[in-house]
Amino acid sequence: MYYSLDTNLIFGLVNTYDSLHQESVGVVNTYKNKNFKFIWLQKVRTEAHIRFQEKLSIVVVEFLKWQNNMIKLWNDDKALKSFLNEKINELQKTNPYRKNFYGYLHSKVIDFKTNDGNPHYLFSYLSELSSEIPTIIEKEILNRCEAIDLSLLSPPERKKSRELKF
């Protein structure tokens, strides 16, 4: 049997800060245990890329407003952490529905710092991060459930796939 991924499930799987992350992983594991195979249609895949990228870019703009403050505090772990927590809390109050993405981006800024990233290139890093979303989604979905893309099947396999039941 086959399970077809949808955009919201993809968001839940990829973004560990998504409020439905655990549930999304649970859904995938349940169907995995039932020996289901996962497929994602080209359309769903592309839609997930575009939407995730758009939402992340909005949050990147909000984060980069504090770019110069972050550069100043970069070498002081405690001060940087406290600054980011305070600012993110403020943002979450204004835009609670973006909480998932604030958490996601916060973790990426910390990753950048942990990997000795130069704060003067934080802008380029975050810009590339949002541009790399399609790659991130592809990897995560392959790792989580080895989903098959129907559009990549050979013509005989595609023909066979028309008989799939969901």
Next chain:
Amino acid sequence: MSSTVTKREDFNVFLPSEIFLDIYKLFIMIRQPILEAKEILLRRHRRSLLKDIEKIVEIPEEKREMLLDTLTDLVVIEDIDVEAPKRANEKINNLLIHDKEIGNSIAKLDRELKTLNKKQREQLYREMCMKLSGEIKKIRIVTNDAAKEIEDIKMVLAVDQFLYTLDKFLTIHLSTWRKFDLDVLNYAAFSLLWLDALRRGKLKFENFYDFSSLLSLLSENKHVSKFDDSFIELMASV
């Protein structure tokens, strides 16, 4: 997809002019890769063509701006899809060839390019794409620095993401394609004009993203046919 409106807005407030300094130079380099092959021309005793190269590259600023203004009109279209750069390419070529001042020189260089063998041409295209990739990286240093000075960075971020995506698009195609696909040049030339159209206020901000997403998808789905119907369908429905 929402329509593209050619209403002018003052984007220069948010975009440092340094980003756009070399757009013409880079565009003309893609359109006329032989500009970068001066040694080949000299080896072939075609010194006279160096004057034509100079004429195309060193055009007066006013003329360059007028030309870019007309060229950007050709890329600002409603409902962008994967075929758009290909369609625009014909119009762009037509416009350049018929230009009073540089048309003859462009035509001469076109003829010279055709005299190169396939291997030489492919090598030229590849070298030009590598150079373009290097130039894009240089512009990204400018956007990175500008982002620290500008309060509203939404626009600079969009431009930087666009440049990064274009660079990635070129790099992926250069490293994975055994045979050089000329469409890569169409996409690259179209991208630069699309970027300049933003500066000229001919594109709405949200429309600017459309082509960026398209390029990003084309880079990621290199194993999928570029003209896969599902792309076109999706881009039309977003």
